[in-house]
Amino acid sequence: MSKLRSLSVVCAALMSHAAYAVPDFIDEKTVENAEFSCINAPVKYSAAEQKHIDVLWQETLKYVEGYAVALTSSDSEQCQSSALAMTETNRPGLTGPTYQCIMDNRDMQVMVKHIYAVLNNPDKAKQCFSAKKDSTSLLSPSETMTQGSAVARWINRPEMKDYFANLSDKALNKAGIEFADNFAEMITGSDIQMPANFPFDISANALPNLWASVGWAPMYSKEDHRSLTAGESAFRAGYAYAEVMGKWGLLQIDKINGEEVGAEIGMTVQRMDSFYPYHFHIAQEIYHTIREPACLNSTKQLILKENNPALKVLERTSEYTKLNYNGQDIKDIDHYFVSTTTEKDPLIYIPTNSIHAFDLKEHCEAEPKKSAHVAIWARSVTPNYGGTTLCELQDKSLDKSNINNKNANVDCKPVKYKF
Numbered sequence: 001m002s003k004l005r006s007l008s009v010v011c012a013a014l015m016s017h018a019a020y021a022v023p024d025f026i027d028e029k030t031v032e033n034a035e036f037s038c039i040n041a042p043v044k045y046s047a048a049e050q051k052h053i054d055v056l057w058q059e060t061l062k063y064v065e066g067y068a069v070a071l072t073s074s075d076s077e078q079c080q081s082s083a084l085a086m087t088e089t090n091r092p093g094l095t096g097p098t099y100q101c102i103m104d105n106r107d108m109q110v111m112v113k114h115i116y117a118v119l120n121n122p123d124k125a126k127q128c129f130s131a132k133k134d135s136t137s138l139l140s141p142s143e144t145m146t147q148g149s150a151v152a153r154w155i156n157r158p159e160m161k162d163y164f165a166n167l168s169d170k171a172l173n174k175a176g177i178e179f180a181d182n183f184a185e186m187i188t189g190s191d192i193q194m195p196a197n198f199p200f201d202i203s204a205n206a207l208p209n210l211w212a213s214v215g216w217a218p219m220y221s222k223e224d225h226r227s228l229t230a231g232e233s234a235f236r237a238g239y240a241y242a243e244v245m246g247k248w249g250l251l252q253i254d255k256i257n258g259e260e261v262g263a264e265i266g267m268t269v270q271r272m273d274s275f276y277p278y279h280f281h282i283a284q285e286i287y288h289t290i291r292e293p294a295c296l297n298s299t300k301q302l303i304l305k306e307n308n309p310a311l312k313v314l315e316r317t318s319e320y321t322k323l324n325y326n327g328q329d330i331k332d333i334d335h336y337f338v339s340t341t342t343e344k345d346p347l348i349y350i351p352t353n354s355i356h357a358f359d360l361k362e363h364c365e366a367e368p369k370k371s372a373h374v375a376i377w378a379r380s381v382t383p384n385y386g387g388t389t390l391c392e393l394q395d396k397s398l399d400k401s402n403i404n405n406k407n408a409n410v411d412c413k414p415v416k417y418k419f
Contacts, residue, residue: 020065020119023072023081025109030257034117038128039252052154057129059210060251061122063244064265066194066202067376068115070288072103073197079103083197085286085349089302089338092309092331097338102349107284107380111263117256118245128253131155131213138215139163141240141269142183145204145212152212160216164237172221176237178369179218179271183240186269186291186372187211193292195346202376203290214242214250214266219388229390230277231404238271241377264379272298272368275404276358278325278391282417283379285350289340291374295364299373300337301348302406304355306414310336311355320415325355325391327407337406340373353414355391359406389413 022028045053076084082103089097102108118125132138133155140146140157147153160183164176187204194201204211218240220230230236243249246264253261268287270276293299304310306321310330315322327333337359340346350356358373365371391410393403402408 020116022116022120023103023112025081025103026113026116030113031117031120034121034124034256035258036117036121036124036128036253037255039247039254040128040130042127043130049154052151053129053131055209056131056151056213056250057122057126059207060129060244061119062200063202063207063210064115064251065119066198066200067265067288067378068112068119070195070198070376071108071112071286073199075195075197083347085347086338086345087303087349087351088305088308088354090310090336094332094335096335097345100349102286102347105284105349105380108286108349110259111265111378111380114253114256114259114261114263115245115265118251118253125251125253129251132215132250135215138217138242139240140212141187141216141242142180142212144184145208149209149212151209155213157213157215160218160240163218164221167221169223169233171233172237175233176218176221179238179240182271182370183269185370186271187374191292191371192290192374193342194290195288195342203374210244211242211267214244216240216242226388226390228400229392229403230400232274232401234271235274235276235404238274238372239269239276241268242266246379246382262381264382266377268373268375268377270358270360270373272360272365272371272373273363274360275406276360277403278302278355278357278408278410278412279388280353280355280391280412280414281379281388282352282415283382283387284352286378286380287340287348287350288376289342289346289373290376291372292342293364293373294366294371295362296339296341296344298339298360298362298364299341300339300359300362302337302355302357302359303348303350304336305351306353306355308355311412314411318416320413323355323412323414324394324410325412326394326409327405328409333406352417355412357406
């Protein structure tokens, strides 16, 4: 789709509240005249404030619309009315990645159905929408982005740079300030490209108010056990996520037609020259890469399902399975890390309790400090809302930075859960 056509589609949609056609797997009756219950009471705004809310709301609608269309659009001969997603990167037989039509998953169908209920009932859904203006934990990612958005200036969130400047950990302080200083360049510009099945641009290039105002969380920058386990300051202060829709997002819906809404939908940014340690969670997770890296191997990812033979079972109980992953013992470990670009394998679907990691340590970026892996992100079902558990170094005497390495020897303890 050309940029001109994309712009016309966006403008036409923003000016109309016409009903959206739904994918075949959705019963239209479930999204027409849907009833919403909100997590919080509706927020009342003055007439002047409402103008900012309206801008933010329209960009939010475009974000979730573009996402829903992308997930339900074919981008391969293998799938009809569905994007193709990688679900595992390799196994000991080195047969290569495993793929699946993402909309074959029931959890994805429910998430997309809820998005179409929002799109077809925007006035009702808007009652569950707020700017979360008084939140002190959500940050503006960049002073440059704040100044470029009247909405972000009105919300006036604390600046990420100021947050990091006030940390006592000097290494974290320095890395975080550098991350904030370069954040705007990381998420904008010509390197930001939507994968082919997106109907239009939903990046910060097209929706600047949303990306500047949504509220970002530097997830591993605290002094709790999980943050300290995450290792290097380059990663701990170089990763942030934001939630557009979900219990911690701008659009906080409890139920639609009496059915619980459990999805988290938003975006993530991880700076280059960092390694997201091996980790897992009950919730199924989805990443769409939207920044084209400088070279094919600049951004790599690993997904190992819980039953992958590369994982050694140390203990199995009715409540959990304790696994060991030792990168040094895995033959051809590089084959387990698969590149992701906006054109090649842009979408991954991470099944429940799969072990996964992101390796952004290739040095082909001309300016790695200004580069990042930028993704459209979601969790379709969140039984333990927001829960992410890092695997931990088996040798506790090692410096924690040893976990930021694909050759790390780590133990992982996924908890069993019945959906």
